[in-house]
Amino acid sequence: xxxxxxxxxxxxxxxxxxxxxxxxxxxxxxxxxxxxxxxxxxxxxxxxxxxxxxxxxxxxxxxxxxxxxxxxxxxxxxxxxxxxxxxxxxxxxxxxxxxxxxxxxxxxxxxxxxxxxxxxxxxxxxxxxxxxxxxxxxxxxxxxxxxxxxxxxxxxxxxxxxxxxxxxxxxxxxxxxxxxxxxxxxxxxxxxxxxxxxxxxxxxxxxxxxxxxxxxxxxxxxxxxxxxxxxxxxxxxxxxxxxxxxxxxxxxxxxxxxxxxxxxxxxxxxxxx
Amino acid sequence: xxxxxxxxxxxxxxxxxxxxxxxxxxxxxxxxxxxxxxxxxxxxxxxxxxxxxxxxxxxxxxxxxxxxxxxxxxxxxxxxxxxxxxxxxxxxxxxxxxxxxxxxxxxxxxxxxxxxxxxxxxxxxxxxxxxxxxxxxxxxxxxxxxxxxxxxxxxxxxxxxxxxxxxxxxxxxxxxxxxxxxxxxxxxxxxxxxxxxxxxxxxxxxxxxxxxxxxxxxxxxxxxxxxxxxxxxxxxxxxxxxxxxxxxxxxxxxxxxxxxxxxxxxxxxxxxxxxxxxxxxxxxxxxxxxxxxxxxxxxxxxxxxxxxxxxxxxxxxxxxxxxxxxxxxxxxxxxxxxxxxxxxxxxxxxxxxxxxxxxxxxxxxxxxxxxxxxxxxxxxx
Numbered sequence: 001x002x003x004x005x006x007x008x009x010x011x012x013x014x015x016x017x018x019x020x021x022x023x024x025x026x027x028x029x030x031x032x033x034x035x036x037x038x039x040x041x042x043x044x045x046x047x048x049x050x051x052x053x054x055x056x057x058x059x060x061x062x063x064x065x066x067x068x069x070x071x072x073x074x075x076x077x078x079x080x081x082x083x084x085x086x087x088x089x090x091x092x093x094x095x096x097x098x099x100x101x102x103x104x105x106x107x108x109x110x111x112x113x114x115x116x117x118x119x120x121x122x123x124x125x126x127x128x129x130x131x132x133x134x135x136x137x138x139x140x141x142x143x144x145x146x147x148x149x150x151x152x153x154x155x156x157x158x159x160x161x162x163x164x165x166x167x168x169x170x171x172x173x174x175x176x177x178x179x180x181x182x183x184x185x186x187x188x189x190x191x192x193x194x195x196x197x198x199x200x201x202x203x204x205x206x207x208x209x210x211x212x213x214x215x216x217x218x219x220x221x222x223x224x225x226x227x228x229x230x231x232x233x234x235x236x237x238x239x240x241x242x243x244x245x246x247x248x249x250x251x252x253x254x255x256x257x258x259x260x261x262x263x264x265x266x267x268x269x270x271x272x273x
Numbered sequence: 274x275x276x277x278x279x280x281x282x283x284x285x286x287x288x289x290x291x292x293x294x295x296x297x298x299x300x301x302x303x304x305x306x307x308x309x310x311x312x313x314x315x316x317x318x319x320x321x322x323x324x325x326x327x328x329x330x331x332x333x334x335x336x337x338x339x340x341x342x343x344x345x346x347x348x349x350x351x352x353x354x355x356x357x358x359x360x361x362x363x364x365x366x367x368x369x370x371x372x373x374x375x376x377x378x379x380x381x382x383x384x385x386x387x388x389x390x391x392x393x394x395x396x397x398x399x400x401x402x403x404x405x406x407x408x409x410x411x412x413x414x415x416x417x418x419x420x421x422x423x424x425x426x427x428x429x430x431x432x433x434x435x436x437x438x439x440x441x442x443x444x445x446x447x448x449x450x451x452x453x454x455x456x457x458x459x460x461x462x463x464x465x466x467x468x469x470x471x472x473x474x475x476x477x478x479x480x481x482x483x484x485x486x487x488x489x490x491x492x493x494x495x496x497x498x499x500x501x502x503x504x505x506x507x508x509x510x511x512x513x514x515x516x517x518x519x520x521x522x523x524x525x526x527x528x529x530x531x532x533x534x535x536x537x538x539x540x541x542x543x544x545x546x547x548x549x550x551x552x553x554x555x556x557x558x559x560x561x562x563x564x565x566x567x568x569x570x571x572x573x574x575x576x577x578x579x580x581x582x583x584x585x586x587x588x589x590x591x592x593x594x595x596x597x598x599x600x601x602x603x604x605x606x607x608x609x610x611x612x613x614x615x616x617x618x619x620x621x622x623x624x625x626x627x628x629x630x631x632x633x634x635x636x637x638x639x640x641x642x643x644x645x646x647x648x649x650x651x652x653x654x
Contacts, residue, residue: 014511047493049344061500061511066493068347069502069512070340071370077337081344081352082493084328085302089494107340110333261328268323 005036010043012064017057021217023176023202027094027123028058030179034186046090047082051075051104053096054130055123055202073104076111079118080257087258090119090190097124097138101159105137108159112166112195117256119189119196122159125204133207143212160199164250169194171249175201175224178246185248194256201244281460287425287452288313288355291381291445292321293460294429295353298468300379301327302345302352304338306360309393310449311383314355335360339367339380346376347501349492351433355381357449358400359390361407368442369408370503372527375482375490377436377443377471379429384448384557386636395636396449398557401612404444405586411524413531415538416444416586418557422456428583434469435538439530440487446585448608449636450558483508483523486530532587540583541592549578551648552600552625554593554617556582558638559606565641570648577648585613590620597621604647606630606639 010032018024035043048059052072060069066089070078075093083091093100100108100122111118127145128134134147138159142151160173170192174182182200189196203209203220214220229240231247285293292314295303303322305315315331322329328345332338338354345352356364361382371378382404386397404416415435419428429445436443474481474489474497481488481499488508491497500510505520513519531538544567546552551570555563560581570577578600580592593616597603603625605614611629618627630647632639 012511044494044496044498060502064498066498067500068344068493069500069504070343071366071503074336074340074367077332077340078344078347080330080332080337081302081304081341081346082348083344084330084341085345085348085350086492086494106333107337110337261330265323265326265328268320269326 005033007032010035010064011062014062016062017054019206021203021205022054023125023200023204023217024055024058024123026176026179027055027121027182027200027202028062030183031058031121031186034183034190038187038190046092047086048092048094049075049079049082050094051099052130053099053128054204055094055096056099058094058123059092073099073102073107075099076104076107076118076120080111080116083116083118084258084261087117091117093118093120095120095122096129097122097126097159098128098136101157101162102137109162109166112163112168112197114257115167115169115195115254117193117195117258119198121186122197122199123202124159124199125202125208126156127204127208129204129207133211145208145211160197160249163197167195167254168197168250169254170196170251173199173201173246173249175228175244175246176203177221177224178228181246194254283458283460284455285422285458286313286455287422287447288383289317290422290425290458291355291429291447291452292317294426295379295433296321296325297466298430298433299351299470300353300433301325301350302342303327303329303354304332304341304345304352305354305356306332306335306338308357308360310385310452311355311357311360311381313452314381314383335363336367339364339371342378343367343371343374343376346378347493349495351377351437353379353381355383357383357385358387361400361403365407369410369412371442372408372412373503374501375440375488375527377440377490379432379436379443379445381429381445381447383452384446386633392634392636394449396558396608396638397633397636398448398559398608398612399633400446401585401609404446411528413528414444414586415439415441415531415584416446417540417583418446418585419451419583420557420560420581421451422454422458424583425451426458426460430466430468431540434467437469437471438487439534440471440490441531446557448558450638480508482506482510483526486526535587535589538584538587539589539592541589542581542583543579543592545576545578546580546592546596547578547599549576549596549600550602551575551577552596552603553577553579553644554582554596554603554605554613555579556585556613559608562606562639562641562644566644566648569641569645573649575648582613588616588620593617593620594622594624597625600625602626602628604628604630604644606644608632608639
């Protein structure tokens with residue numbers, strides 16, 4: 001590539017949507033850096049799809065690219081229509097934890113089951129940030145939020161583990177304190193075909209961090225760094241308990257939905273003749 | 274057979290006619306979820322669409338189905354889903370999104386008897402107001418109501434044409450009776466049927482959400498960097514979530530692009546509307562009793578006229594008003610509790626006595642005898 005990476009090359013000249021210290025900016029820049037390092041000077045081979053929530057504003061309308069900003073939780077169904085009918089485009093979904101595994105959970109599971117050839121990047125800030133900090137399916141047990149003033153009485157969902165079980169092609173999890181690993185994982189995923197899921201644990205100092213005792217985003221990043229543990233063959237459940245487990249969780253080979261669908265079309269047309 | 278059925282006489286079920294018409298209109302993507310009495314449309318297209326290189330997929334629910342349909346439309350293809358009341362409920366949010374993003378697509382609602390699970394296999398016409406007002410916010414709907422297998426075919430094509438021309442979701446409001454009955458149908462040659470495709474942008478175009486009444490529509494992957502959003506946006510697709518002017522301009526245009534074209538969208542079969550004592554305003558399966566009733570009334574020396582609505586929304590007010598100018602009474606037979614009745618009353622502006630005839634439960638049609646009885650009852654007064 002000629003010239004150094006400049007995030008502005010990929011963005012419309014609009015004010016960015018993030019609060020100060022938001023992890024969304026890290027995810028945005030690491031994605032664009034990954035695209036840049038893979039040689040994408042422009043994003044014209046991509047179509048971005050997102051739902052409702054702070055992280056859904058990462059691509060839309062900021063990326064100079066085709067972007068479809070959908071309803072809350074419905075980015076994956078829309079991406080299904082886009083990808084099946086435009087198989088040559090890289091369809092990338094951005095969404096938050098509420099969007100992807102709260103209201104949109106069933107679509108997430110089914111897309112992984114079908115091995116729909118899309119990359120889903122879930123920015124997990126463990127809270128409903130845009131609406132002011134309500135409990136999410138990912139909020140840790142006992143955490144105080146605006147709708148759990150006495151502490152959350154539910155156990156959180158492990159979205160990455162679920163994606164593995166549902167049949168995803170590639171699954172990884174990193175935090176915004178692991179920006180390099182995150183970028184490398186995105187790069188890797190962008191070169192694969194199948195349902196790829198990357199969970200980026202991210203800080204929301206505004207609607208989450210400051211309410212649970214973190215002074216600023218820096219403290220949250222420190223918390224991520226100190227609590228993260230990479231999943232290895234040796235690590236047992238006990239070592240991982242209470243930690244943020246990061247790393248790559250699966251990489252398997254299966255036909256994509258587009259490929260199995262193409263077989264159906266060939267079969268239907270063969271019987272014709 | 275891969276080839277489209279042409280210039281043939283068939284004995285088809287309504288759902289089959291709808292599916293074949295979709296193919297003829299150029300539909301290449303279908304997504305749906307099983308539901309009585311609409312599943313046959315999905316089953317037929319699951320077999321037929323791949324023969325045309327198209328895709329039919331069963332999604333995890335109706336929300337996903339219509340989401341995929343909107344995605345396919347932005348991929349540049351004509352797309353459709355088919356459902357019934359409970360599924361139509363689930364689709365409402367996305368219908369609003371399709372309206373706001375100006376996405377052409379067709380939603381077939383084969384009405385069954387609600388509310389809720391009601392009588393799931395029986396016919397009803399209870400979704401008339403839902404088809405107009407189902408999603409939140411100010412919006413305008415185009416809704417067509419067939420009354421025969423022949424019209425299932427013709428109005429499905431028309432639904433696609435309106436969707437493409439006006440860049441908006443169009444609802445084919447069928448019902449269990451029309452969808453499940455078998456009738457003779459004549460499919461004319463391809464030449465005889467006009468197919469409309471969305472207007473594509475020129476390479477220099479940038480405003481896909483304004484400036485013109487109905488803007489051109491690119492597909493993703495064509496290099497236009499189109500930003501699609503259901504949030505309030507300007508002509509270029511950029512979000513303005515607080516600006517008064519941008520919102521007003523957008524939402525007024527979206528409503529006007531339909532309301533200003535009522536004449537083009539109106540599709541009403543009329544008979545004797547300027548010379549009758551009693552009028553009938555009907556639509557869908559209930560309108561099938563009209564013809565025999567008129568004949569029987571004429572035998573009794575009573576002048577009866579009718580307006581049969583093939584377009585329900587936008588409501589063809591002018592024609593109904595014309596009928597009210599001459600008719601003393603207008604009967605509105607419906608298999609619901611007065612859903613179109615109040616529209617007819619409003620359009621009549623007190624010039625005719627508007628009388629409701631409704632029947633709900635069990636899925637039985639209003640018979641010509643019942644309709645005639647209502648006409649005679651009232652004319653005695």
